[in-house]
Amino acid sequence: MSEDRHELALGMILQLVVVLNEDMTKSLERDGLTNSRAPVVWFLGQNGPMTQKELATAVGVSARNITGLVDALEATGFVARGPHPTDRRATLVSLTALGDKTARAMDRDKAELAELLFTGIPERKLDAFVDVLGEVLGRINRELERLKEAG
Template sequence: MTDTTVVLDRVLLLATLVQADLARFEREEGLSTARVHLLWVLGASGPTTQQALAQALDVTPRNVTGLVDGLVASGHVTREPHPSDRRATLVTLTALGTRTVDGLAASHADLAAKLFGDVDPGRLAVFGDVLDETTQRFARLMEKA
């Protein structure tokens, strides 16, 4: 039987390794975690309003404005008039933004294949289930705190 603190230590090590890999990508791309997250969301959703981005990222509209300003300055996104709401603007990936998101997605898929590609599907399913339960339990604990 495995000691629960030993398992937690392994989870914390994994979190540290994942964070280090994300930091490497951010350094290579010259982007912050928040900007990478915004690009990831925008890549999944397509052109969207800043209000929708704020909701998707669970941050204030003011925070999104700052993130978008930085991504406009770096050439990753543009602001364009909304086709049906003259009060709104759409945040849209540029060619550079699209290449960045594509690179992030390819890196994501490559890491998944390297980590789990040779794991037996049954074991991977169990691992996924335990990870889901653990994540949900931790989220509930965080809500209570």
């Protein structure tokens, strides 16, 4: 039955989600970060200094929550708050030297993980893999859209 093959494939994806999450959490812990704080450092590393409002939108959390995350990252030395050049209501959050070093380490870790996972996989198979992954991503995104509209 093809249903069994489909459930097998989904089961493997779910397993991958679990172990990948475990692996990345361990890696972040070594850097002194948590799953919630890491994206803040990462976005700042990609886009440079941002207001808390922009960070909240990028990371997808509430204003209250970004205050807490930036508090924690400031207390542990990853980011610094500074004045916004034109808007005196806003705070500009930027990476410290430690934060910048950590952001670059995250980039490096991601590249290393990609190598660990895929080095030596035949190109033909990798093509099919990426192809199926793209299709699956599209389907689940459409499903999420549908759910959002339905409420």
